[in-house]
Amino acid sequence: MQKAYKKYFWLFVLPTLAAFTLFFIIPFIMGIVLSFCKFTTVTNATWVGIRNYQRAFSNRDFIDSLLFTAKFTIVSVITVNVFAFILAYALTRGIKGTNLFRTVFFMPNLIGGIVLGYIWQLLINGVLARFGVTITTDAKYGFWGLVILMNWQLIGYMMIIYIAGIQNIPTELVEAAKIDGATRLQTLFKVTIPMVMPSVTICLFLTLTNSFKLFDQNLALTAGGPGKQTAMMALDIYTTFYNRNGWEGVGQAKAVMFFILVGILALSQLYFTRSKEVEN
Amino acid sequence: MAQSHAKSNAKKELIEHMEVSKGTGILMTIALTFLSLVFIFPILLVLLNSFKNKLYISDAPFALPNGETFSGLFNYTNGIGKTGLIAAAGRSLFITVFSVIAIVLLTSMAAWWIARVKSKFSDLLYYMFVFAMIVPFQMVMFTLSKVTDMLNLGNMFGIIFVYVGFGAGLSVFMFTGFVKSIPISLEEAAMIDGCSPIQIFFRIIVPVLRPTMITVAILNAMWVWNDYLLPTLVLDSDAPTIPMAVQYLRGGYGSIDMGAMMAMLVLAIVPIIVFYLSCQKYIIKGVAAGAVKG
Structure with a gap:
């Protein structure tokens, strides 16, 4: 069996592997190498050691974007998951219109980041116009604008995952809790929430990585303004690359550090919440 | 088939068991209806503004179009031409x-x-x-x-x-x-x-x-x-x-034609909503299944 299958490697795996090698593995390795080079295109690269990494910290841009991203991620992850869980809980109580509500809340998730950014720019600027300011007047407007946008986009998605989690809880558990005289709140905290920990793991992972890597929404809503105060890491890397001649290597070095940071965050979060899951 | 039937029955029982009282149910429905409107509002706002003259969008996005500000389908034809x-x-x-x-x-x-x-x-x-x-x-x-x-x-x-x-x-x-x-x-x-x-x-x-x-x-x-x-x-x-x-459409610094932008946003959203409403069952199931495996 194995032998028979093995011979078909070229047909089954090679097309995917070829595309994956060309458009992922090679660019990835080149990216690491180029982060140690000075270059404007791939062909004129010269080795400069860790200078790009040092230059990445020569001004405040990178650190500022890291702090802004961290702050945004913490606030978004908490708000999105709390609201999504509340909605999921409400929509598993058998009330009227559950399907319609689910449809509506999920819808924004399908709209792309660029379009979302401009929709919210109109709405937020419309509100702020009454106070004579715009979203790029002060960084705090941009920050909360991004948080609201992120909530609008992701709540429905996470809600769907939490609903699936709540519906997978065995009936007997909820019944047993009720027979034992548990109140609704006790059932929620002692049965429902521990039993949906696998969903929590997934939702935290998705909101964490989505918030941390946010780009399109950031570009469309504030484009980093005022100045670079609301530029998140992905946007800072992009502008370092494409808006400043001679800084391509620094952009690539920032990208490598960004990748390492995302990797550490994703893995440690998975490790941490997996350990809190209940064994079935 | 029989198995999935038994499963859905079990689910129904569970939902009955977790049901809230009638009064609470009505209150929740009202609250969720309000929240749904909040969720749809941004999209409706863009739709509304796509029919207004570009000069009347940024400053007063919440105003309904009137005789002076209504621009018909101009934003659509203009925007399609531009982009x-x-x-x-x-x-x-x-x-x-x-x-x-x-x-x-x-x-x-x-x-x-x-x-x-x-x-x-x-x-x-x-x-x-x-x-x-x-x-x-x-x-x-x-x-x-x-x-x-x-x-x-x-x-x-x-x-x-x-x-x-x-x-x-x-x-x-x-x-x-x-x-x-x-x-x-x-x-x-x-x-x-x-x-x-x-x-x-x-x-x-x-x-x-x-x-x-x-x-x-x-x-x-x-x-x-x-x-x-x-x-x-x-x-x-x-x-x-x-x-x-x-x-x-954003173009150079600060020069967005808001009229064309609104119309293009509407045109970008409409196919997504049509696609969503026509196969939402698969989409919602697919997203939930994808997440469980991811």
Whole structure:
């Protein structure tokens, strides 16, 4: 069996592997190498050691974007998951219109980041116009604008995952809790929430990585303004690359550090919440 | 069939058990209705403003159009002229449809081989695909655009291969997880009956994989259709996709034609909503299933 299958490697795996090698593995390795080079295109690269990494910290841009991203991620992850869980809980109580509500809340998730950014720019600027300011007047407007946008986009998605989690809880558990005289709140905290920990793991992972890597929404809503105060890491890397001649290597070095940071965050979060899951 | 029936009965019982009292139920319905309106409001606001003269949008977006500010379909015709949105929609559709077909077909084949052939090499392949899932796009964006330039793949056809390469991580991961749960005995029986591996894959594995294929297709379609940065870096700027065309409207500093922008946003959203409402059952199921495996 194995032998028979093995011979078909070229047909089954090679097309995917070829595309994956060309458009992922090679660019990835080149990216690491180029982060140690000075270059404007791939062909004129010269080795400069860790200078790009040092230059990445020569001004405040990178650190500022890291702090802004961290702050945004913490606030978004908490708000999105709390609201999504509340909605999921409400929509598993058998009330009227559950399907319609689910449809509506999920819808924004399908709209792309660029379009979302401009929709919210109109709405937020419309509100702020009454106070004579715009979203790029002060960084705090941009920050909360991004948080609201992120909530609008992701709540429905996470809600769907939490609903699936709540519906997978065995009936007997909820019944047993009720027979034992548990109140609704006790059932929620002692049965429902521990039993949906696998969903929590997934939702935290998705909101964490989505918030941390946010780009399109950031570009469309504030484009980093005022100045670079609301530029998140992905946007800072992009502008370092494409808006400043001679800084391509620094952009690539920032990208490598960004990748390492995302990797550490994703893995440690998975490790941490997996350990809190209940064994079935 | 009987099993799924029993399952849905059990679910009904559970829901009955968790039901709230009638009064609370009505209160919750009212609260959720209000919240739904809040959720839809931004989209309605854009729709409303798309019929207003561009001078009356930024300052008073909440005002209804009146005799003075109503501009009919001017924003639509003007915006389409400026951005070439109809052509862009055609490109987006072409790229999305063919990328998704290619991803689903090719990565399911690869995943099946990886799951069934047990060797150090297939393990290595699997871990490389999993690894690719956590790498942010910024890490490879510059070098990827140089590779596509060198290979002359910066067009609607070339970008399909780019999406296969870049989408392979998540898709192979999801398919492999599912293939591992299919009993191998079916394939052994088929092989004894004289089926070749190609026949086994297309006649036995593909029908079983169908639900996962729908999930993978939906997740990838959402990604490719809305993707902005990859096509911006790979494609020629005079042949944009929808997100690129919308972003181009921003133009130089501070000079957005808000009228055209509103109309283009509406046109960008409408196909998504139509698609969503016509297959929402699959989309919601697919997203939930995709998350459980991811």
